[in-house]
Amino acid sequence: MSDILVQPVLRSPEIDAGRLLHRIRELARIGLDDSTGGITREGFSAADRRAQAYLMGQAREAGLAPAVDAAGNVLIRRSSSDGHSTDRPAILMGSHLDTVVNGGRLDGAYGVLAALEVLQACAEAGVESRYDLVAAAFANEEGALFPQPFWGSMALAGRLADLPREPLDHRGRPLRDALRAAGGDLDALGSAVWPHGSVAAYLELHIEQGPVLERAGHSIGIVEAITGRSLLTIQVRGSAGHSGTTPMEGRHDALAAAARVVLAAEEISRGQGLCRVATVGRVDPHPNTPNTIAGAVRMTVDLRDTDAGRLSAAERALRTALQRIASRTGTEIDVVADTRSAPVAADRRLRAAIAHSADELRLSHMPLPSGAGHDAQIVADIAPIAMIFVPSIGGLSHVPEEDTKPADLVGGAQVLLRTVLRAAATERI
């Protein structure tokens, strides 16, 4: 059995830096709000469809054959060297084209355009591959309009039971129609599922969306694991009352209790180090008026770690803290909803292949966790996965200022290309 690390790179396809950067600029015009400089390209919106059309047009111009599956994913397959499609397993690479509201131009889009560039470079150089190379733009990763994030990758990975049957957007409009407009078909969703064994490896190139690489001065990040997440929705119930006439003694102030929950969550991560990060991102006090003691508060706590054991320990510690705060403040505190996603480890051999590729290109690299969720964590259900990160200037993402130096964008694509070539030449990934 051959080994992924020692496979020589037989031919030398090259990333066309000018072409890649030009496409990034072109795509960034779709969904652009001139007043803010931000991009709003929510999944299954008209802007998202225009981005999809742009990608498919570029693929066709490159002599490649793009297709849209029933879930609305764009798939561009380069089959065997004679151009005929086969039932060989694929090396899949990609990301997503949709954005959050008023987001940046690189989150997702960069990984998709780099995957197209790698595919095109391989086609132009006539690279022989043991595997079909496939570039993917997964549908609705962000879930900004239709609140079903990871929609496309979940369908591809066969998680149909976890998807709603008739998904609706925030305003109650059916996904069914928007999906049809994008070339998909809700009734044929099963046809979008890729069976186990059909993906030999999945590689996702993405901006870091955080400050770690920039601070460390490295140009490539090799993701060790994608963080797991516990999102708890918490209801605090106290007693509302007049803020002027109710003595401090004997109050059951739900917002004062909620403030202690905020500090407890912070303490669990920053103080006790039980999980990597803990965040209270939403606090909704009721009635939320200046002269009434809050009678109830609904709030969220978001706990994240790349280790499942640590994540559940942090959640247990939080629940214990909630009981303590409830008894001290004379309130009732309940966890009314929870959403959990397990951490996903990146494949060890693919990580080593990325490191090897970066070394050859003399690009400095470091391992790091991914604090954000990515399609890769879903595709991990059916394939070994790995992710390559490039630095985000100022660590900014999901904002109009989101950016990465051109040299880093090109370097990331070069690492992706070399890693794909290594994997493509390996008998068993």
Ligand SMILES: [Zn+2]
């Ligand atoms: Zn993304």
